[in-house]
Amino acid sequence: MTASLFIDGRWTAGSGTRRGTVFDPATGAATGEVAFAEKADLDAALAAAQKGFEVWRATSPFERGKVMRKAADALRAHADEAAQAITREQGKPVGEAKIEVMISADHIDWNAEEGRRAYGRLIPARSASVTQAVVMEPVGPVAAFSPWNFPVSQLVRKLAGALAAGCSIIAKAPEETPTSAMILVKCFEEAGVPAGVVNLVFGVPAEISEYLIPSRVIRKMSFTGSVPVGRHLAALTAQHLKRMTLELGGHAPLIVCDDVDVALAAKTSLAMKFRNAGQVCISPTRFLVQDAVYDRFVDAFAEGAAALKVGAGMAEGTQMGPLANGRRVDAIEGFVRDAVEHGATVRTGGERIGNQGYFFQPTVLTDVPLSARIQNEEPFGPVAVMSRFGNLDQAVKEANRLDFGLAAYAFTTRADRVNRLSREVESGMVSINHAGLAMPETPFGGIKDSGQGSEGGIEGLNAYLQPKFVSVQTG
Numbered sequence: 001m002t003a004s005l006f007i008d009g010r011w012t013a014g015s016g017t018r019r020g021t022v023f024d025p026a027t028g029a030a031t032g033e034v035a036f037a038e039k040a041d042l043d044a045a046l047a048a049a050q051k052g053f054e055v056w057r058a059t060s061p062f063e064r065g066k067v068m069r070k071a072a073d074a075l076r077a078h079a080d081e082a083a084q085a086i087t088r089e090q091g092k093p094v095g096e097a098k099i100e101v102m103i104s105a106d107h108i109d110w111n112a113e114e115g116r117r118a119y120g121r122l123i124p125a126r127s128a129s130v131t132q133a134v135v136m137e138p139v140g141p142v143a144a145f146s147p148w149n150f151p152v153s154q155l156v157r158k159l160a161g162a163l164a165a166g167c168s169i170i171a172k173a174p175e176e177t178p179t180s181a182m183i184l185v186k187c188f189e190e191a192g193v194p195a196g197v198v199n200l201v202f203g204v205p206a207e208i209s210e211y212l213i214p215s216r217v218i219r220k221m222s223f224t225g226s227v228p229v230g231r232h233l234a235a236l237t238a239q240h241l242k243r244m245t246l247e248l249g250g251h252a253p254l255i256v257c258d259d260v261d262v263a264l265a266a267k268t269s270l271a272m273k274f275r276n277a278g279q280v281c282i283s284p285t286r287f288l289v290q291d292a293v294y295d296r297f298v299d300a301f302a303e304g305a306a307a308l309k310v311g312a313g314m315a316e317g318t319q320m321g322p323l324a325n326g327r328r329v330d331a332i333e334g335f336v337r338d339a340v341e342h343g344a345t346v347r348t349g350g351e352r353i354g355n356q357g358y359f360f361q362p363t364v365l366t367d368v369p370l371s372a373r374i375q376n377e378e379p380f381g382p383v384a385v386m387s388r389f390g391n392l393d394q395a396v397k398e399a400n401r402l403d404f405g406l407a408a409y410a411f412t413t414r415a416d417r418v419n420r421l422s423r424e425v426e427s428g429m430v431s432i433n434h435a436g437l438a439m440p441e442t443p444f445g446g447i448k449d450s451g452q453g454s455e456g457g458i459e460g461l462n463a464y465l466q467p468k469f470v471s472v473q474t475g
């Protein structure tokens with residue numbers, strides 16, 4: 001099957017002949033094609049987004065919310081189909097994929113509701129005959145670039161925020177995982193979103209971003225992906241003085257203090273680490289464990305990692321699927337080799353599995369010097385790096401060592417430690433004693449090199465709104 005573009009309310013194979021190939025990460029076999037947009041298609045999408053914006057901004061938030069809630073229900077109705085498409089193209093276990101789809105529907109619902117509460121304010125004036133108001137208006141057509149690790153939920157964060165605010169959108173979804181993005185967009189089509197409000201394209205990412213971002217039609221850019229690409233797109237967007245949201249990489253510390261139930265902390269953090277085979281921007285990577293519990297924690301964690309059932313995402317009982325593509329297997333192999341060359345010990349895993357598909361063992365490394373690449377660059381894969389600390393000052397210093405600042409985690413039962421860690425760790429998000437991030441109603445975003453702005457929560461909606469000040473004198 002060939003995945004197609006959705007422009008101005010119509011599905012099209014585009015005006016050109018270029019196609020990308022879609023692979024099943026569990027087998028490495030080609031399963032389909034994706035149509036690539038040419039300039040003529042992007043021009044059509046830009047014209048559609050402008051037209052769609054005029055219609056959608058004039059639609060009341062109440063009516064917009066109704067359409068969005070219908071789209072959320074349609075997504076729930078198509079949840080199995082969407083989950084299977086995610087698994088076939090991205091690899092994660094189908095149960096995980098279904099959770100991604102269901103939470104995506106919740107994102108749409110939350111934004112549909114909150115769009116009705118995008119209040120402005122009245123500012124007391126210096127004269128009784130003057131009324132000063134701040135009204136919130138949609139920023140305009142959005143160019144959005146979403147990645148392959150969560151093909152539906154990363155796209156939905158951009159779509160739901162933009163649509164709730166009254167913006168139209170041209171979304172460039174990932175070429176590796178097009179089918180579930182198409183299913184999501186079909187849900188909006190089924191729900192009756194006017195033509196031009198939602199446009200979906202695929203193609204050569206650099207060609208598309210370099211064409212869309214400078215266009216006069218586009219008023220905002222939103223990107224989720226790696227720091228280097230984010231830096232490049234930020235420069236391009238800034239050159240054209242447009243708004244942007246950047247959700248970039250992370251290298252999350254996970255701090256385990258000596259006052260915790262070690263078995264529980266190991267079990268909870270194991271699930272956090274190996275979800276989606278570690279291909280999660282908020283995946284914990286640097287495990288900092290206090291001396292007194294270090295051996296017990298590492299033993300329990302490594303034992304749990306070695307016992308995980310790795311297999312095809314569609315197979316019954318699979319706990320960790322393949323990596324999404326061959327690039328990731330090469331990258332993870334390179335990180336492990338480099339760490340070992342620097343003196344690290346492989347406690348478990350460390351190797352690719354078989355020669356079919358993109359499987360890699362859940363891996364735990366110890367004694368990894370700070371000079372190893374994995375201590376500094378985002379691994380984006382199923383590798384946990386264990387390090388010791390003596391006191392909390394050392395843990396905080398190590399947590400803050402890098403220029404990343406997306407997510408951070410800690411396990412402790414002591415209130416004074418909770419207070420210190422939540423205040424002193426430099427991170428856009430901190431989750432203590434559980435995996436508490438990425439809900440529709442909570443902000444999701446990083447500081448430092450990990451990005452700018454938030455998706456999710458009221459912050460995510462505000463990212464698509466701009467204030468207009470209106471001052472009126474009467475009489």
Ligand code: NAD
Binds near residue numbers: 145
């Ligand atoms: P990559 O850096 O080539 O691409 C990352 C994403 O950016 C992809 O979705 C890609 O299509 C897009 N992209 C690349 N160049 C672009 C351009 N000029 N304009 C617009 N979009 C562009 O790497 P990759 O191999 O696809 O992914 C690996 C790295 O990406 C990981 O190591 C991780 O750091 C990062 N990543 C992060 C997230 C996240 O959730 N923050 C998701 C996926 C990938």
